Amino acid sequence: MYDVAIIGLGPAGATAARLLDARFKVIAIDRKSGAEGSSRKPCGGLLAPDAQKALSKFNLTLPKDVLVDPQIFAVKTVDTGGNLLRYYPRFYMNLDRHKFDMWLISLIPPHVEIARDAICTDIQKTGDFYKITYIRDCTKYEIEARFVVGADGANSAVRKRLFPKREMPRYLAIQSWFKEKHQTPFYSCVFDAEITDSYCWSISKDGFFILGGAFPKRDGKRRFALLKEKLHRSGFTFGEAVKTEACLVAMPRGIRDFCPGRGGAFLIGEAAGFISPSSLEGISYAMNSAHMLAATLNSESKNPARRYRVKTIPLRIKLTLKHLKAPFMYNRVLRGIVMRLGIKSIKIAEQAQNVGV
Numbered sequence: 001m002y003d004v005a006i007i008g009l010g011p012a013g014a015t016a017a018r019l020l021d022a023r024f025k026v027i028a029i030d031r032k033s034g035a036e037g038s039s040r041k042p043c044g045g046l047l048a049p050d051a052q053k054a055l056s057k058f059n060l061t062l063p064k065d066v067l068v069d070p071q072i073f074a075v076k077t078v079d080t081g082g083n084l085l086r087y088y089p090r091f092y093m094n095l096d097r098h099k100f101d102m103w104l105i106s107l108i109p110p111h112v113e114i115a116r117d118a119i120c121t122d123i124q125k126t127g128d129f130y131k132i133t134y135i136r137d138c139t140k141y142e143i144e145a146r147f148v149v150g151a152d153g154a155n156s157a158v159r160k161r162l163f164p165k166r167e168m169p170r171y172l173a174i175q176s177w178f179k180e181k182h183q184t185p186f187y188s189c190v191f192d193a194e195i196t197d198s199y200c201w202s203i204s205k206d207g208f209f210i211l212g213g214a215f216p217k218r219d220g221k222r223r224f225a226l227l228k229e230k231l232h233r234s235g236f237t238f239g240e241a242v243k244t245e246a247c248l249v250a251m252p253r254g255i256r257d258f259c260p261g262r263g264g265a266f267l268i269g270e271a272a273g274f275i276s277p278s279s280l281e282g283i284s285y286a287m288n289s290a291h292m293l294a295a296t297l298n299s300e301s302k303n304p305a306r307r308y309r310v311k312t313i314p315l316r317i318k319l320t321l322k323h324l325k326a327p328f329m330y331n332r333v334l335r336g337i338v339m340r341l342g343i344k345s346i347k348i349a350e351q352a353q354n355v356g357v
């Protein structure tokens with residue numbers, strides 16, 4: 001019997017586990033074990049300014065072994081349909097996403113029980129408690145908790161089991177790692193309406209070149225292959241393929257896709273739909289929503305679900321406003337106007353440009 005069961009230990013779950021009062025008996029269930037070959041989050045691994053701000057709010061100091069080379073401060077933005085190329089200043093931090101997640105887990109206090117390398121298979125409401133079933137080392141475990149926290153991303157088992165009518169749009173994120181062949185490392189953001197109505201990306205990282213994108217689920221593999229083919233013709237260079245990874249990513253379309261939870265079941269981070277619809281940045285929203293939930297439970301509110309919903313209002317308003325920004329990124333005509341005018345873009349010295357359109 002536990003007070004709180006947290007499903008998932010990404011930035012959302014790890015932050016909630018770290019901030020909950022020691023008086024709670026807490027268990028956190030997570031797929032990752034830390035061992036080579038264990039579950040890892042397929043992610044480009046860029047820490048956006050909003051995520052950096054979230055870390056600073058908690059007075060967290062990022063260890064240097066989490067960072068990777070190179071650190072780049074301009075994003076090459078490519079619109080293949082309009083044959084447009086612009087550079088925009090961006091102050092991202094290039095990091096190893098798995099090491100970042102494991103570092104956040106290492107900050108969880110020892111009174112929190114962690115079930116590593118475990119898969120949650122079922123969640124049911126039983127009276128005033130939640131019955132949670134998970135498998136670890138081929139053994140099935142059943143526990144009960146007063147509160148359950150879904151921090152398990154776009155494919156959230158908690159959301160699917162307890163809020164089946166609140167399904168949100170999801171895309172298939174695919175990315176491949178190649179040996180780096182470009183003389184000058186770079187980041188890029190690629191738009192192509194034929195491939196996806198979201199966006200694609202490339203990142204140089206510690207001698208590798210990552211190409212990825214968010215695609216409609218029905219034919220993501222074909223679209224990814226088309227992306228690689230088009231970019232190769234445009235001057236992108238792909239070395240030896242190392243690995244390909246994929247996961248679902250939440251793509252909320254509006255305020256109706258946000259689901260903070262109810263009763264004793266809560267959703268934080270991407271599981272709640274808290275992810276930027278324009279950039280797909282989710283780490284800042286994961287950490288901030290986790291902080292809001294921990295503060296709610298620590299306060300011993302008589303109606304924690306209502307209090308948490310109220311606390312997340314500013315966050316949901318911010319994300320709703322980003323939906324207003326999204327058309328200027330994803331609408332070909334509006335994006336074309338912005339790029340042609342060069343709004344907020346910077347000029348790169350000609351000899352520094354390593355690929356064209």
